[in-house]
Amino acid sequence: MLIAGDIGGTKTDLAIYSPESGPHAPLAQTTVHSADYPSLQAMVREFLVNVNMSVDVASFDVAGPVINGHVKTTNLPWVLDEGTLANDLNLKAAHLMNDLEAVARAVPALRPQDTITISEGEPVANGPIAVIAPGTGLGESFLTWDGTEYTAHGSEGGHSDFAPTNERQIRLLQYLLPRFGHVGVERVCSGIGVPNLYEFLRDGENIPERPESAQLIASAKDHTKAIVEAALDPQDPSELCRATVDLLVSILASEAGNLALKVLATGGVYLAGGVALHLVKFLQEPQFVQTFTRKGRFKDLMERIPIHVITTRAALLGAATFGLKSLNNVKKREEKASLAPV
Numbered sequence: 001m002l003i004a005g006d007i008g009g010t011k012t013d014l015a016i017y018s019p020e021s022g023p024h025a026p027l028a029q030t031t032v033h034s035a036d037y038p039s040l041q042a043m044v045r046e047f048l049v050n051v052n053m054s055v056d057v058a059s060f061d062v063a064g065p066v067i068n069g070h071v072k073t074t075n076l077p078w079v080l081d082e083g084t085l086a087n088d089l090n091l092k093a094a095h096l097m098n099d100l101e102a103v104a105r106a107v108p109a110l111r112p113q114d115t116i117t118i119s120e121g122e123p124v125a126n127g128p129i130a131v132i133a134p135g136t137g138l139g140e141s142f143l144t145w146d147g148t149e150y151t152a153h154g155s156e157g158g159h160s161d162f163a164p165t166n167e168r169q170i171r172l173l174q175y176l177l178p179r180f181g182h183v184g185v186e187r188v189c190s191g192i193g194v195p196n197l198y199e200f201l202r203d204g205e206n207i208p209e210r211p212e213s214a215q216l217i218a219s220a221k222d223h224t225k226a227i228v229e230a231a232l233d234p235q236d237p238s239e240l241c242r243a244t245v246d247l248l249v250s251i252l253a254s255e256a257g258n259l260a261l262k263v264l265a266t267g268g269v270y271l272a273g274g275v276a277l278h279l280v281k282f283l284q285e286p287q288f289v290q291t292f293t294r295k296g297r298f299k300d301l302m303e304r305i306p307i308h309v310i311t312t313r314a315a316l317l318g319a320a321t322f323g324l325k326s327l328n329n330v331k332k333r334e335e336k337a338s339l340a341p342v
Contacts, residue, residue: 001016001017001018001027001053001054001055001056001057001327002016002017002018002055002056002057002058002059002320002323002324002326002327003015003016003017003044003047003048003055003057003058003059003323004016004017004058004059004060004316004319004320004323005040005044005058005059005060005061005316005319006060006061006099006102006313006315006316006319007034007040007060007061007062007063007073007076007099008034008063008075008099008136009034009063009073009074009075009076009136010033010034010035010075010136011031011032011033011034012031012032012033012034012043013029013030013031013313013315013316014029014030014031014032014043014044014047015027015028015029015030015316015320016028016029016051016053016055017320017323017324019324019327019328022324023109023317023320023321023324024109024111024317026320027053028047028051028053030047030050030051032047034076035076039078040060040078040080040085041085041088041089044058044089045089055091056091056092056093056327056330057091057092057093057094057095057323057326057327057330058085058086058089058091058093058094058095058323059094059095059097059319059320059322059323059326060080060085060094060095060096060097060319061096061097061098061099061101061102061315061316061318061319062080062096062097062098062099063075063098063099063137063139064098065098065154065156066096066097066098066101066154069081069082069083069095069096070082070096071096071098074137075136080096081096082094082095082096092330093326093330095322095323095326097154097318097319097322098141098154098155099139099315100131100133100139100140100141100154100155100315101141101152101153101154101318102152102314102315102316102318102319102322103131103133103139103141103270103272103310103314103315103318104129104131104141104142104143104152104153104154104318105152105318105319105321105322106310106312106314106315106317106318106321107129107131107143107150107152107270107310107314107318108143108149108150108321109317109318109321110310110312110314110317113311114310114311114312115270115308115309115310115311116280116284116308116309116311117306117307117308117309118271118283118284118288118289118307118308118309119289119292119305119306119307120306121268121303121304121305121306121307122304122306123266123267123268123305123306124266124267125267126145126267127145127264127265127266127267127268128142128143128144128145128263128264128265128266128267129142129143129150129263129265129267129268129269129270130142130256130259130260130262130263130265130268130269130270131143131269131270131271131272132252132255132256132259132269132270132271132272133271133272133273133276133314134189134190134191134252134271134273134275134276135190135191135272135273135274135275136190136191136192136274137158137186137190137191137192138157138158138185138186138189138190138193138255139157139158139272139273140155140156140157140158140259141153141154141155141157142155142259142263142265143267144263145267152318157185157259158184158185158186158189158190159184159185159186160184160185161182161183161184161185162183162184162185162187162188162189162251163185163254163258165250165254165291165294168205168247169247169250169251171200171204171205172188172197172200172204172247175200175203175204176188176196176200185251185255188248188251189248189251189252189255190275191224191274191275192224193248194223194224194227194228194244194248194275195223195224195227197244197247197248198217198223198227198240198241198244201240201243201244201247202240205243207239207240207243208239208240209238209240210238210239210240213230213238213240213241216230217230217241224275227241227244227245228241228245228275228278228279231244231245232245232281245279245282246282246287248275248279249279249282249283249285249287249288249291250287250291252271252276252279252288253287253288253289253290253291253292254291254292254294256269256271256292256307257291257292257293257294257295257302260292260302260305261295261298261302265305266304266305267306268305268306268307268308269292269305269306269307269308270308270309270310271283271307271308271309271310272309272310272314272315276309276310277309277311280309283309289307292307
């Protein structure tokens, strides 16, 4: 059997799968606080003991660049290595991948109920696919067709330069440059970026802040969540919080369009991540697609690119999809070895 995991700085999802159940139907599953454990090995051992199950293969995704099976996690004090994990957990194989590579691997396995379509477009069969995921940070990845199936590619595109598209965004860049030196797009298009937008609009653009909203946001453990909730308040939405969300959605639309152009995503663009899910209402408004397609002479091409929002746990699904293939390969090698002459 397979254990798959989506290793996050705040929480980790672990699940066990069999080839018969497939990647959409875990046999056992848990979510734990990552910082409560000294290592991934300790976390996995506890889970396996609790469910009283054994596994043969592991597949984990993690925030950070995985190079030759080795990664230093971005938001945890862990250094992970495939060989060490396999040895410590007594596994036949262990695989590590970037979290956005995992989201990309999930795309071919998505069911109709796993997405919300923002723009149907005119998809090209087997065309490249772009994935952009505003969560705590901003992740980007893509898929290409190799002639028989899609191949997923991770990236650290979320740390590329923020490119303003209008005068307000230019002022935003000027506001943040002294603070950060380098303003990556993640600084303005993610969970950690939302408070930056809020403060800019309050202090730089002088949009008034209601005392009651300010108090709720200041006292909240998660400022981003509080800002979005204030913007979505059906009775009395905060003008400043709504302006913050509008700016975020505009930047997300522009960056999604940039990524689509870079990989020529004629197969579609998929948005994932908690921030995108919380903002579906805003993504469905005409302004998102209008900004996405505003690419000068390439506007006609952009209008033909489909846009979808992934509603399922895509990273875990992608890790499980890859892991089940790995498990199948292990079984094939063992069967071949058993048939070899002695």
